[in-house]
Amino acid sequence: MSTVTNTAAAPYSLATLLNGMWKENPGLVIALGMCPTLAVTNSFVNALTMGLATLFVLVVSSAVVSLLRSFVPTQVHLVTHLVIIATLVTIVDIAIGAISPQVYRALGVFIQLIVVNCIILGHAQGYASKSTVYRSALNASGTGLGFTLALLCLGGVREVLGTGEFMGAPLFGERFEPWAVMALPPGGFFVLGGWLLAISWWKRRTGKKSAGVEQKQAA
Amino acid sequence: MSANPHILELRTSPHVHGPNSVQTIMSNVMFALLPIAAFAVFLFGISALALICTTTTVCVVTESLVCKLSKKESTLGDYSAAITGLLLALTLPPGMPLWMAAVGSVVSVCVGKALFGGLGQNAFNPVLVGLAFIHAAFPIEVSSWTLPLAEGRFTSFMGTTLTVPFLSPAAFDGITGATPLALQKFEHVTTGLGELFLGTTAGCTGETSDALILLCGAYLIARKFINWRIPASTLGSAFLTSLVFYAADPEKYPSPFFTLFAGGLILGAIFLASDMVTSPVTPLGMWVYGGLIGFLTVIIRLFSGQLEGVMYAILLGNAVSPIIDSLTQPRIFGARRAKAKL
Amino acid sequence: MNSDSLTFIFLNACIMNNFVLSMFLGICPFIGMQGNLKTAVRMGMTVTFVMVIASICATAVNLLLAYLHLEYLRLICFVCVIAGAVQLVEMLLKKKSPALHGALGIYLPLIATNSAILALALFQSLNQYSFIQGLAYALGAGAGFSLVLVIIAGLRERLALPGAPDVGRSAALSLIVAGILSLAFMGFAGVGY
Known part of the structure; x- marks a missing residue:
């Protein structure tokens, strides 16, 4: 029995990780959990902090939920999961406040809002409560890394266009005219919309190509 | 054939x-x-x-x-x-x-x-x-x-x-x-109506001459290329809203004529709000739409940090025009009015 | 306008700092929602209703935690109390008012974990609003949320017409539309200052 699960789990690992990172990339492709994504991604550092915080909560909550899965009755699943996630978020909140008060002020309430990130609760409910610790933590890391990547894509574009800087360092010289709108809320919508469009365009193109190759092979 | x-x-x-x-x-x-x-x-x-x-x-x-x-x-x-x-x-x-x-x-x-x-x-x-x-x-x-x-x-x-x-x-x-709107808002200097009407003031490239815009608009309306209801309701509503504030406190708020002729209200009402694609199609809907735009323009000009409200007002009007359309759809002849259930 | 006045709190939450358009809160429902005015109105009403409940809960929790000096437990308490309260209200509605439950019920559990609700409670405690101010804030936020939800639903009904490109049915266009709306709402920036 154990050998069977082991062999099944071995090819699972990298594929699971990559699957979460790209194919089902939570921030961009599924477009879930965008609420905290957009509000604080006006700079790269904010996006990075937010992404890492989410990653931490996601991985640890998955592991804990998965550990407790045989002890928690189904009726109180939701509440237990919420308490676990909220506890972890409180820890992250206090930790960020202690490490960098400046970033903490910029992110404000939005760190605490990680609690209601659809991805985390969805992962706890849909995946972690049904699979082993190793597997759910691995899957969670993939999803979390993908989410961080998506946040960085947003934060990078918005910071470069909106301020002409990257991580605080000016990129284009002093007289560059920043596009103020990119750092404002509408810019967040536009940049995320733009990324989604670009990805769907790219996927359609590669899809067409591979379909064409298959047709040729069939002929 | x-x-x-x-x-x-x-x-x-x-x-x-x-x-x-x-x-x-x-x-x-x-x-x-x-x-x-x-x-x-x-x-x-x-x-x-x-x-x-x-x-x-x-x-x-x-x-x-x-x-x-x-x-x-x-x-x-x-x-x-x-x-x-x-x-x-x-x-x-x-x-x-x-x-x-x-x-x-x-x-x-x-x-x-x-x-x-x-x-x-x-x-x-x-x-x-x-x-x-x-x-x-x-x-x-x-x-x-x-x-x-x-x-x-x-x-x-x-x-x-x-x-x-x-x-x-x-x-x-x-x-x-500074444009007449800026002069009015920040320095309480009101530009003369004649100057506003002729358009020899500072302002956006094409918004200054109200006389010319009205003339060109009249041509389009006469040839039925734009519907007269939208400019009429927009300008009318802006005039009335402004009149209410002016009557309440003539010291603080500009006169309704100033509201009408300063800034891009007339250009917006005639050439931007009346765009057929983004405005309602029912006659009643057009009145509602224009009325909303005129009202919002005055509110934004008087109370927000922006100088000119026409652009924002028309965008908001565009946004609600599908809703206005579906609410003002005329009853099909003979059909009973369905009870609004929400 | 005084920044503590009820009118300002209401307008601020509804228009100037709209939860959806300037704080990106609670976007998930409107991205996922199919264009339908009726659904949007119901959903908006439900959100407003839950927001009022959350506001009342938040005031109570804040008082209790301040009394016990356990402020660091605020987040955990908010999450549990709001989720619990919403579930209680749902059961109550089912029993007492099946009609209202029929209209709002299906969205209630979904909305209990919506970011806009928790954000409302958090912002309310951040700004240290009184009970009445909190209610005004909740009503304003709910009204603003419903407004945007209804506008987007109306637009989506138009965008879903045949002939629109595939993009028109995707989340990307919803986001672009929200971006344009957000630009339009910038016209109200600075109202009341």
Whole structure:
């Protein structure tokens, strides 16, 4: 029995990780959990902090939920999961406040809002409560890394266009005219919309190509 | 009709077509805009001319590129891209750096129109999408105005016009002047109505001369290219809203006539709000829509941090126009009014 | 306008700092929602209703935690109390008012974990609103949320017409539309200052 699960789990690992990172990339492709994504991604550092915080909560909550899965009755699943996630978020909140008060002020309430990130609760409910610790933590890391990547894509574009800087360092010289709108809320919508469009365009193109190759092979 | 007389040609409705094609309407709107553009060039010189040429060219080029990329038939023939460019230039300040105007034009055509599926399917007026983007992206440049009839306007460009792309303008002109709206809001100086009406004030390139805009608008309305209800309700509602505030405190709030003739209200009401695609189609809906735009314009002008509210008001009007349409749909003859269930 | 006045709190939450358009809160429902005005109105009403409940809960929790000096437990308490309260209200509605439950019920559990609700409670405690101010804030936020939801639903009904490109049915266009709306709402920036 154990050998069977082991062999099944071995090819699972990298594929699971990559699957979460790209194919089902939570921030961009599924477009879930965008609420905290957009509000604080006006700079790269904010996006990075937010992404890492989410990653931490996601991985640890998955592991804990998965550990407790045989002890928690189904009726109180939701509440237990919420308490676990909220506890972890409180820890992250206090930790960020202690490490960098400046970033903490910029992110404000939005760190605490990680609690209601659809991805985390969805992962706890849909995946972690049904699979082993190793597997759910691995899957969670993939999803979390993908989410961080998506946040960085947003934060990078918005910071470069909106301020002409990257991580605080000016990129284009002093007289560059920043596009103020990119750092404002509408810019967040536009940049995320733009990324989604670009990805769907790219996927359609590669899809067409591979379909064409298959047709040729069939002929 | 068909080559073979035995084949019966079947078509779905509509069977009766009006005489106005998209092309006739658009070319007439274009003709109506030309005098306004010409007057703008007279007031602000070659900078205005360069601005108008830039936005129009960029819009047309972007449109043809979009058509090529999406493998659609070229839609340049319906003049809509050119009109978008022309209107965008007329709603920008004359000294606008050309590259920023070009960015706005690309946003107008791509985000405002092409993403929605082209002319006829856009939810917002493309001109206003580009304009609002410019307002949010380059707030300083878009609120730096120049006085009209400056000396040497036909021989040299304004200092800001020829800015290197992606850089900020080196220096703003010495002859900048506040618009009537700014003078009223910040310094409580009211510009005379005659001056406002003729248009010899600072302001956006094409918004200054109310007399000319009204004249061109009257031509379009007389030939039924735009529906008279929308400008009428917009201007009427702005007048009434402003009258209420003026009656309450004439010291603090501007007179309703000032509200009507200052800024871009008339240009917006006639050329931007009345866009057929983005406004309601029912007569009652048009009144509601225009009324909302006029009301919001005055509210934004008087109470928000923005000087001019027309652009925002029309965008909001565009946003609610599908709802207005579905709420003001006339009852089908003989049908019972369904109880509104929510 | 005084920044503590009820009118300002209401307008601020509804228009100037709209939860959806300037703080990106609670976007998930409107991205996922199919264009339908009726659904949007119901959903908006439900959100407003839940927001009022959350506001009342938040005031109570804040008082209790301040009394016990356990402020660091605020987040955990908010999450549990709001989720619990919403579930209680749902059961109550089912029993007492099946009609209202029929209209709002299906969205209630979904909304209990919506970010806009928790954000309301958090912002309310951040700004230290009184009970009445909190109610005004909740009503304003709910009204603003409903407004945007209804506008987007109306637009989506138009965008879903045949002939619109595939993009028109995707989340990307919803986001672009929201971006344009957000630009339009910038016209109200600075009202009341």
